[in-house]
Amino acid sequence: MSRVGKNPIIVPAGVNVNISNGTIEAAGKLSKLSMQLSDAVTVEMTDGQILVKPANESTTARALWGTTQRRIKNLVNDVANGVTVNLELVGVGYRASVQGNSLSLQLGFSHDVVYTLPNGITVKCEKPTSVAITGADRQLVGQVAAEVRSYRPPEPYKGKGVIRQGEFVIRKEGKKK
Incomplete structure (x- = not known):
C-alpha cells in the first residue's frame, strides 16, 4: 500500500x-x-x-x-x-537585474547574458545577487531556474556560480605546493 x-x-x-x-x-x-x-x-x-x-x-x-x-x-x-525558487549569484561582479520581460545577468563573461522569461513567470531581484523566480506551474518554474543556473553552474574550487537557495556546494582542495 x-x-x-x-x-x-x-x-x-x-x-x-x-x-x-x-x-x-x-x-x-x-x-x-x-x-x-x-x-x-x-x-x-x-x-x-x-x-x-x-x-x-x-x-x-x-x-x-x-x-x-x-x-x-x-x-x-x-x-x-504559487511556487518560488530563489537563486543566489556568488562571485565578484556577479549581478542580476530585471528589464521588462527579460532577466539580465552579469556572470563574468565579456557580455551580459539576457534570458527572456516565458509567460506565467515573474522574476524579482531584491538584491543584485539574489533572484526570486515565481510562477504557478512548478515544472515551468523549475525549468527556468535550471536554465538560468546552467549559464554559470557552481564550481567546486571557489564556490562561484548560480546556486539554488539551500544548496550545498561540495568544495575541493586546490593545488598544494
Whole structure:
C-alpha cells in the first residue's frame, strides 16, 4: 500500500477542480492548470477532497499511485499559492537585474547574458545577487531556474556560480605546493 497515495488531497478555498475524460483541471487565483491522468489510477472528488486509488493490482498501477497523488496535490496547491525558487549569484561582479520581460545577468563573461522569461513567470531581484523566480506551474518554474543556473553552474574550487537557495556546494582542495 502506498503511504503517500492513500492520503486524501484537501482542496483549498478558492480552487475549482474538474475531473473529466482522463484529465484533471484546477483553477485558482493565480492560474488554471491541467494534467493528464493515467488509466492505471482512478481519481474521484468527494466533499472537497480528492482521492487517488490504483485501478487494479498491477505493478504499474501501484507505482503510479503515489506519484499521481503528489502531482495532483502540487497542481492544486500551486494554482492557489504559487511556487518560488530563489537563486543566489556568488562571485565578484556577479549581478542580476530585471528589464521588462527579460532577466539580465552579469556572470563574468565579456557580455551580459539576457534570458527572456516565458509567460506565467515573474522574476524579482531584491538584491543584485539574489533572484526570486515565481510562477504557478512548478515544472515551468523549475525549468527556468535550471536554465538560468546552467549559464554559470557552481564550481567546486571557489564556490562561484548560480546556486539554488539551500544548496550545498561540495568544495575541493586546490593545488598544494
